[in-house]
Amino acid sequence: MIIKNAKFMTSYASFKKDDGFNADEIAIAGKSNVGKSSFINYMTNYGGLAKTSSTPGKTKLINYFSVNNGEFMLVDLPGYGYAKVGEDEKRKWDKMIGDYLTKSENLKGVIVLVDVRHEPTALDKQMVAYLHHYHIPFFIVATKSDKLSKAQISKQKSVVANALSMGTSDILTVSSLKKEGKEAVLDKIENLLKFIPDIDEIEE
Numbered sequence: 001m002i003i004k005n006a007k008f009m010t011s012y013a014s015f016k017k018d019d020g021f022n023a024d025e026i027a028i029a030g031k032s033n034v035g036k037s038s039f040i041n042y043m044t045n046y047g048g049l050a051k052t053s054s055t056p057g058k059t060k061l062i063n064y065f066s067v068n069n070g071e072f073m074l075v076d077l078p079g080y081g082y083a084k085v086g087e088d089e090k091r092k093w094d095k096m097i098g099d100y101l102t103k104s105e106n107l108k109g110v111i112v113l114v115d116v117r118h119e120p121t122a123l124d125k126q127m128v129a130y131l132h133h134y135h136i137p138f139f140i141v142a143t144k145s146d147k148l149s150k151a152q153i154s155k156q157k158s159v160v161a162n163a164l165s166m167g168t169s170d171i172l173t174v175s176s177l178k179k180e181g182k183e184a185v186l187d188k189i190e191n192l193l194k195f196i197p198d199i200d201e202i203e204e
């Protein structure tokens with residue numbers, strides 16, 4: 001899989017059943033400030049495609065980016081677990097994310113981002129449990145690998161894997177800053193796009 005181009009399409013403040021796009025979608029989920037928007041910029045080679053910020057809570061909408069002229073869409077979700085937003089707004093974001101994940105007909109898989117330096121939080125675990133529950137394929141990307149040494153990264157991969165009850169093969173590490181780790185992510189995206197769920201899962 002090669003990303004040749006990408007384009008911002010639109011933002012929604014709440015989930016729309018018919019988002020107007022007839023393309024497979026790969027969504028990016030994760031805690032506020034974990035590096036979701038930077039990750040999209042790195043994946044698509046566009047520095048300023050998705051707006052990033054050192055202040056958590058930057059992405060407040062569901063943002064759609066079309067990749068390779070509509071081959072698939074990358075969907076940037078608002079971050080969860082941002083302490084400074086009020087309860088009302090938090091509920092609104094949770095509903096937006098939950099509606100999107102359970103109702104989007106084009107969703108082929110989710111990339112859950114966690115910070116490689118930290119043990120996944122209760123909300124990360126909840127997200128993974130949610131994806132399991134709804135049979136939504138996903139894998140984990142541990143971000144900001146430039147902040148750790150190689151030895152620390154391999155140790156943290158085990159910490160993340162254990163916390164999420166997963167094998168380390170479903171946990172990739174990237175640095176959007178140093179531009180490292182893209183190829184393995186693109187391979188996994190390609191697999192998600194190819195995956196056809198079996199009939200039992202569809203009917204459940």
Ligand SMILES: Nc1nc2c(ncn2[C@@H]2O[C@H](COP(=O)(O)OP(=O)(O)OP(=O)(O)O)[C@@H](O)[C@H]2O)c(=O)[nH]1
Pocket residue numbers: 030031032033034035036037038039051052053054055056057058059060078079080143144145146147174175176177178
């Ligand atoms: N060192 C380092 N910093 C990063 C990396 N990726 C993102 N950051 C920084 O982390 C901060 C948050 O990045 P964003 O991409 O805006 O994070 P987000 O997950 O989209 O945040 P919200 O939209 O608020 O949920 C910014 O200051 C980025 O520069 C990385 O790979 N390495």
Ligand SMILES: [Mg+2]
Pocket residue numbers: 036037038051052058059076
């Ligand atoms: Mg963002």
